[in-house]
Amino acid sequence: MVAPGGGAGGGPSRWPAAEELDTVRKKVVEISGRDEQEVMVAACPYRICPLGAHIDHQGGVVTAMTINYGVLLGFVPSNGSEVLLHSGQFEGAIRFRVDDLQKPIDKPENINWGSYAKGAVSALQNSGYDLRKGIIGYISGVKGLDSSGLSSSAAVGIAYLLALEHVNDLVISPVDNIQLDKYIENKYLGLENGILDPSAILLSRYGYLTFMDCKTASPSYVCFSELNKSQQPQGQLPFKILLAFSGLQHNLPKKRGYNTRVSECKEAARALLHASGCEDTPNILCNVDPVVYETQKCVLEENLSRRAEHYFFEMKRVTKGRDAWAHGNLQELGQLISESGRSSILNYECGSKEMIQLYEILLKAPGALGARFSGAGFRGCCLAIVESDRAEDAAAYVRAEYEKAQPELVSRIPADRRVLVCEPGDSARVILPDPHLSS
Numbered sequence: 001m002v003a004p005g006g007g008a009g010g011g012p013s014r015w016p017a018a019e020e021l022d023t024v025r026k027k028v029v030e031i032s033g034r035d036e037q038e039v040m041v042a043a044c045p046y047r048i049c050p051l052g053a054h055i056d057h058q059g060g061v062v063t064a065m066t067i068n069y070g071v072l073l074g075f076v077p078s079n080g081s082e083v084l085l086h087s088g089q090f091e092g093a094i095r096f097r098v099d100d101l102q103k104p105i106d107k108p109e110n111i112n113w114g115s116y117a118k119g120a121v122s123a124l125q126n127s128g129y130d131l132r133k134g135i136i137g138y139i140s141g142v143k144g145l146d147s148s149g150l151s152s153s154a155a156v157g158i159a160y161l162l163a164l165e166h167v168n169d170l171v172i173s174p175v176d177n178i179q180l181d182k183y184i185e186n187k188y189l190g191l192e193n194g195i196l197d198p199s200a201i202l203l204s205r206y207g208y209l210t211f212m213d214c215k216t217a218s219p220s221y222v223c224f225s226e227l228n229k230s231q232q233p234q235g236q237l238p239f240k241i242l243l244a245f246s247g248l249q250h251n252l253p254k255k256r257g258y259n260t261r262v263s264e265c266k267e268a269a270r271a272l273l274h275a276s277g278c279e280d281t282p283n284i285l286c287n288v289d290p291v292v293y294e295t296q297k298c299v300l301e302e303n304l305s306r307r308a309e310h311y312f313f314e315m316k317r318v319t320k321g322r323d324a325w326a327h328g329n330l331q332e333l334g335q336l337i338s339e340s341g342r343s344s345i346l347n348y349e350c351g352s353k354e355m356i357q358l359y360e361i362l363l364k365a366p367g368a369l370g371a372r373f374s375g376a377g378f379r380g381c382c383l384a385i386v387e388s389d390r391a392e393d394a395a396a397y398v399r400a401e402y403e404k405a406q407p408e409l410v411s412r413i414p415a416d417r418r419v420l421v422c423e424p425g426d427s428a429r430v431i432l433p434d435p436h437l438s439s
Helices: 018-032 115-126 152-167 174-188 196-203 252-275 290-299 302-326 330-346 353-364 388-405 407-411
Strands: 040-048 061-077 082-087 093-097 135-140 208-213 218-223 239-245 368-374 381-387 419-422 429-431
Touching: 018 040, 018 061, 018 082, 018 135, 040 152, 040 196, 061 152, 061 196, 061 302, 061 419, 082 115, 093 115, 115 152, 115 174, 135 152, 152 174, 152 196, 152 429, 174 196, 196 208, 208 302, 218 302, 239 353, 239 368, 239 388, 252 290, 252 302, 290 302, 302 330, 330 353, 330 368, 330 381, 353 368, 353 381, 353 388, 381 388, 388 407, 388 419
Parallel strands: 082 135
Antiparallel strands: 040 061, 040 429, 061 135, 061 208, 082 093, 208 218, 239 381, 239 419, 368 381
16 A cells, blocks of 8 residues: 555556656645655545446446546645645645544535545544544645546545555555445445445556455456466556546436436336345345346336346446456457447436437547446546557547537536546555655
8 A cells, every 4th residue: 555756556557647746745845844755645546447337336246447547645744633734626725633523514515625534534533543643735636537437536535544544553454445435425425425436446456457246345356368378468558548528517417317227226126026036135136136137027117127137238248348358358348348338328328418429429439449438427528448559549539529519518628638548557555755855
C-alpha cells in the first residue's frame, strides 16, 4: 500500500506523473507551512468495469481494472487532532477534529465535499481504531471526471482513509478498507453503493483483470495472456482504454430509472424462486440456479424476463471474458464488452439517448475492439477498448462524430476532457516523500 517517490507501484503507466505530484505537494506546503520533504500523497485511481454490467447488486461476478487517472490527496500530519483540508475543485476550507464524534448525514442534500473526510473518521471510530492525529491536506481529482461512472466518490473516501491510517500508524488491510469505505457510503452518507468500487480501487493490479464475486465478496485475478505464453506482452499492454464523455451530469433519471431496474431484478428472482419451490430464499438472482432460470423463465412478465436475461447472459459473458483475457484474445473480449453494452440497452433498458449515441459512435471508431457504458448509462461516459496504435485516431473520430450529434452538450465539456486515452492502472497507495526533493 506504500510506494516510494513518484512510482506507480510497478505499472508501466506511471501514474501519477511527477508534475502532478509536484503540484499537490506544493499546495500542501502552501497550506501547512511545512517542508515539501514531509508531504505524502494518497493516490487513488478511478476504475472501469469491462464486463459485469448491472449485476453486482444481484450477487453476480463483475470485472474491474483501474486507469491512470484518479484522486490525489497530499497530506502531512497535523500537530494535534485537527483536520484542515482544501480542494482543487471546491472553494473554502474544511476544519474538524478527529476526536469529535461524527454523526451520520441525515439528508442527502447535506452532503458536501468535506463529508467524505468526516465519513472516513466516523468509519475508523466506529471500528474501534484510535485516532489521535489529524491531517493537513489538499485533495484534487480530475476536472470533469466526477459523476462519470468512474467511482470518483469511492476514490475520495479511500484517499482519506489511507491518509488518516498512515499518520496514526494504523496497519489496515485492503479487504478491511473495502468495508470501511462501504461504511462511509452506506452508513455515514446513506448511499446504496456496494463493494465493487472500493474493491477495484484497492485490489487492482497492473496487467491483471480483477474478478469480484459480489455474493461472497471474494476477489480473484487473471494475468493478461497468462494461458498464451507466445502472446504475453513485454512492458505495456497491447491496448488502450478510451473514455468518451457525454456532457450529461445530472442524476435524477438514474434515481427514477435505475432503482426501478434493481427492484425488477429482485421481483424476477422472487418469481423464479417461487416457481421452483424456494420461496424462503432471498430474492436476488444469484440464488437462482441457471437451470431453474431456463426451465422457469416462462413465468416471468416481459420486463422481468428481460432483466433476468441480462443477468444470466452477463454472467456467461464474464466467464467467457475471463478465458479471453487469459488467452490474450482482445478481439473476443471486445466483442463480449460490446454485447454487454447492447444488452444494457435492450434487456436492462437503461441508457439515455445521448449515451446510446455515444456508445454507437465508439463501436464505429477505428481500432475499437468493444464498447459499453461506464456506469448506469444515464450520464457520464462510455468506455472502449482500442488497439494501442490506433487509439489517437479513434479518439479524434469520436470527438468529431459526437460533436456533430450533440454540439450543445459537447460545448459544456473542456476540450481536453471530451475523450481521454487511458492506460490500465494499479491499486491505491500512499506515496512517500521523494528523498531527492530539496529542502
